[in-house]
Amino acid sequence: MHYCMTFSIWIPFVKRVLLLSGLFFIITPVVAQFMHRHDFDLDLYGKGARAMGMAYAFNAVADDATALSWNPAGIAQIKKPELAFSSSLKDTEYRHASYEYDFRPVHTVDFLGFVYPIKLKKKNLAFGISYQNKMNFKFNYENLPNEYSSQHGKNTITVNTASLSCAYSFNRFINVGISYNRWFSLGNKSETYELNYLKKIFWREPENYPDEYIYMRTENHKYSANNLTAAILIDFSPWHFPLRYALKYDSKMWLTNDNDFTGHKEYIFYNDADTTWINFLQSVNKYEYPGIITNGLAFRFRDYLTITCDFDIHLFHDNIETWDFAHTKSYVTDDKRTIYVDSSGYIESTFIYSYIAFNQIRLGLEYVFHPEFGFIPVRAGWKTNHDELHTYDENKNAIKRVSAHSINFGTGITLKHFSIDIAYEAFWFQRRDENYEIEKRTDHAFALSAIWYIK
Amino acid sequence: MRICIIIFNLLLIFRLCTGQTFSDYYEEGLKYAVIDSLDEAATCFKLALKFRNIDDKQARTYGMHFVEYYPNRELGIIYYKQNDLDMAINYLEKSMNNEPSDRAKEYLLYIGQVKHDLALSLVDDDFPEIEVFSPAMINQRIFQPVANHINQITLVGRARDAGGVFEVVVNDTTALVSATGDFKAQVNLKVGDNDIYVKATDMSRNIVTKSYFIHRNDTVISEIASLTDGGKYYAFVIGISDYADPQITDLDGYPLQDVEKLTQILTDHYTFTKETTIVLKNPGRAEIQRTFDDLSKMITDKDNLLIFYAGHGHYDEVSELGYWLPADAEKEYTANWIYNDVLVANLKRIRSRHTLLISDACFSGSIFKERSIDTDAPKAFQKKYELKSRKAITSGVLQTVPNKSVFFRYLSDRLESNQAKYLSASQLFQDIEIPVGNNSPNTPQFGVIRNVGDEGGDFIFILK
Numbered sequence: 001m002h003y004c005m006t007f008s009i010w011i012p013f014v015k016r017v018l019l020l021s022g023l024f025f026i027i028t029p030v031v032a033q034f035m036h037r038h039d040f041d042l043d044l045y046g047k048g049a050r051a052m053g054m055a056y057a058f059n060a061v062a063d064d065a066t067a068l069s070w071n072p073a074g075i076a077q078i079k080k081p082e083l084a085f086s087s088s089l090k091d092t093e094y095r096h097a098s099y100e101y102d103f104r105p106v107h108t109v110d111f112l113g114f115v116y117p118i119k120l121k122k123k124n125l126a127f128g129i130s131y132q133n134k135m136n137f138k139f140n141y142e143n144l145p146n147e148y149s150s151q152h153g154k155n156t157i158t159v160n161t162a163s164l165s166c167a168y169s170f171n172r173f174i175n176v177g178i179s180y181n182r183w184f185s186l187g188n189k190s191e192t193y194e195l196n197y198l199k200k201i202f203w204r205e206p207e208n209y210p211d212e213y214i215y216m217r218t219e220n221h222k223y224s225a226n227n228l229t230a231a232i233l234i235d236f237s238p239w240h241f242p243l244r245y246a247l248k249y250d251s252k253m254w255l256t257n258d259n260d261f262t263g264h265k266e267y268i269f270y271n272d273a274d275t276t277w278i279n280f281l282q283s284v285n286k287y288e289y290p291g292i293i294t295n296g297l298a299f300r301f302r303d304y305l306t307i308t309c310d311f312d313i314h315l316f317h318d319n320i321e322t323w324d325f326a327h328t329k330s331y332v333t334d335d336k337r338t339i340y341v342d343s344s345g346y347i348e349s350t351f352i353y354s355y356i357a358f359n360q361i362r363l364g365l366e367y368v369f370h371p372e373f374g375f376i377p378v379r380a381g382w383k384t385n386h387d388e389l390h391t392y393d394e395n396k397n398a399i400k401r402v403s404a405h406s407i408n409f410g411t412g413i414t415l416k417h418f419s420i421d422i423a424y425e426a427f428w429f430q431r432r433d434e435n436y437e438i439e440k441r442t443d444h445a446f447a448l449s450a451i452w453y454i455k
Numbered sequence: 456m457r458i459c460i461i462i463f464n465l466l467l468i469f470r471l472c473t474g475q476t477f478s479d480y481y482e483e484g485l486k487y488a489v490i491d492s493l494d495e496a497a498t499c500f501k502l503a504l505k506f507r508n509i510d511d512k513q514a515r516t517y518g519m520h521f522v523e524y525y526p527n528r529e530l531g532i533i534y535y536k537q538n539d540l541d542m543a544i545n546y547l548e549k550s551m552n553n554e555p556s557d558r559a560k561e562y563l564l565y566i567g568q569v570k571h572d573l574a575l576s577l578v579d580d581d582f583p584e585i586e587v588f589s590p591a592m593i594n595q596r597i598f599q600p601v602a603n604h605i606n607q608i609t610l611v612g613r614a615r616d617a618g619g620v621f622e623v624v625v626n627d628t629t630a631l632v633s634a635t636g637d638f639k640a641q642v643n644l645k646v647g648d649n650d651i652y653v654k655a656t657d658m659s660r661n662i663v664t665k666s667y668f669i670h671r672n673d674t675v676i677s678e679i680a681s682l683t684d685g686g687k688y689y690a691f692v693i694g695i696s697d698y699a700d701p702q703i704t705d706l707d708g709y710p711l712q713d714v715e716k717l718t719q720i721l722t723d724h725y726t727f728t729k730e731t732t733i734v735l736k737n738p739g740r741a742e743i744q745r746t747f748d749d750l751s752k753m754i755t756d757k758d759n760l761l762i763f764y765a766g767h768g769h770y771d772e773v774s775e776l777g778y779w780l781p782a783d784a785e786k787e788y789t790a791n792w793i794y795n796d797v798l799v800a801n802l803k804r805i806r807s808r809h810t811l812l813i814s815d816a817c818f819s820g821s822i823f824k825e826r827s828i829d830t831d832a833p834k835a836f837q838k839k840y841e842l843k844s845r846k847a848i849t850s851g852v853l854q855t856v857p858n859k860s861v862f863f864r865y866l867s868d869r870l871e872s873n874q875a876k877y878l879s880a881s882q883l884f885q886d887i888e889i890p891v892g893n894n895s896p897n898t899p900q901f902g903v904i905r906n907v908g909d910e911g912g913d914f915i916f917i918l919k
Contacts, residue, residue: 063517063518064517064518064519077517077518078517078518079516081877082518118638122475172475172476172506192542237506237507238505240507240508298517303511303513303514303515303521304515339851368515368519370513370521375519377519414519415610418520419518451518
């Protein structure tokens, strides 16, 4: 480090740093949109194309190996071992009043689960082990280039669980189940942002601004948590009334994110030495996840038509996010000098999202055709969605978080020893951002899952 | 009533607590049905029906799993097997209404046929009649005994019924039945006494069963051997072909040939010796009488005597007396004739254990004239041998026999071909009776010679 500099050198350099600092704060909101995308996500759905085809209204159905991600009580119905796999492909269309981005499809392995049932005094006892993707922050984008700027980013971060489940058919009509979930994350995130012709943009003071600006950031996130899921599934069909009711409780938890951040900014001057500004940031973010009670109902007509509905109730309306920053350091360098600019040490803050309802309703149906060679299901559904971004009124107050809907379709084929399902989901929302500008997003998600019925 | 409802609900809850689903009970019922545990299977199907009472080709169990589910049909079949036809129809028709299947239809047809037959049986209450033709019978229920080596007989008979014969079963074996009701079945025999049951069923399910009896002779080798110790087998063989009186037709030498052949058979195959075999060819009355006298002196009560006579016989219808005609007999005078009574008197004088008279002569049956054929139940060889016997086999009843004797042909064949160690006179007769009857106008006879000391025994031929 070069802390011993002469005053004559110090004055112009500091002036440049101060100016460039201002530029940083102007540019930062542009990319902030995507930083938020891996904060809160309360859409903690289960997985599987069969469930996705029914708009995730699956808690009261939950009668195959994918039930491990939905309702652990459901696996008590399974009589022979099953192995299930599911993956998805998501493509995003994003339109903003000021910015346009071109997202590329991202693929995710959503679920891998195995259920092993045994008979215990003529009652079913089932064990399950599974890997589940719970939050998917993946994106891969670049903006539509113009003469002033270009931007691209890639995020491979997923938050997942490894779960151990057990279920028991307490009697003919009551199944109970419990899962222990260990949360962990995979992947990282990087973004690059470039501005050209800054002197044209800042034409009033062209001598103090760089000819080019490049901003690169990389982030490593390590999420972790533990929680339990307990559920009961009641089947009224022994009374010749084909109704099923599911009640599930996901326990409250704090999701911890150990975050390493590196920001790298280059100010390029064609007629002078370039300047580089490097930020190192380590922080611990904690997100309070409320307990969630899910009610599910499913009614089946003559074995072939199933109508189902889920309703999630989030037990806490005030949700807390805290930041714990440490070891934050910033350096500015040119070809001759490096200045240690800032070390924030320890910063703690708390942010509370208030008066926001996260409750969600999902509706789905499934009809099974049965030609000679097997079974062909067709599925459809509709659901409301949360979104993690604020929606603002004219006074820039956050007004609600339930801001989107989706419709789902699915089909598949079931043969004697295996089943393959596919599903499609169209998800869209429109909102006003914190600058009260229109932002639209549409996601197209495809899922493919397979279940092997092991003899 | 309220208590009943409470108890029913408690039982239902208890059942529900087992955790078994409708498909579990159904599959369990099928397993019991396969091993014919009908009560257990019925219980399982009823439990399955409590949870799901509709038959379905594809019943959903869980997930995307479907199974065949026909509890009504299977319960109906269980009732059919338990002969509860009304309940069977009830459940099978339910099954057909829910989900038609070939199996349910098939059993409904079975039940329809059974009910139809039952309805017919209410109208037709005539039972079929059974008549057995073969083997030969001693009386209406008892067959002639068979030799030890015969372990199977063919039973031939006829069952008659106006409505038609459905089936004939002989000792649990279904017999071959013709359109006219004639039936035929093989019957295996054990050594000793055998009961034979013939069951005839008509189209209206009227059933009649008749029982028969047949004895397969025992061997009892050691016992007979001990009994014969010290006893000799004497044969007195008389053949008369040439008569002095021209008015009596000669028999072309056939009796002499028969005598020679019989002598050879007896001495070669059986325990007769040349020393104990007396052969008279064309003897006169005196010669015959002298021989009887000699025999009466020689023969002890341990010995056995076979008398064979081949020659002319005569029956006087006025006096109702039978005669042998010796070579010196005259047609017009009876002085040299040998009356049956004389013959009987001679036999009486001989103290043998067993005496068998075989008479191949016209009217030879007159010796039994006043009595019926022996119909006693067959006895074991040992018993037969222990008891004294005075029996006769004759070639005809009261008829003229042909010169070339069919009777002797079968008699000699049977004696010659016999492989059994012991052959009783009654067995010998059974073996020749039918072929002789079928191949000549005569009917051979076998019976006891009265008033000469018969105690119910039998003459036993013993192979060397």
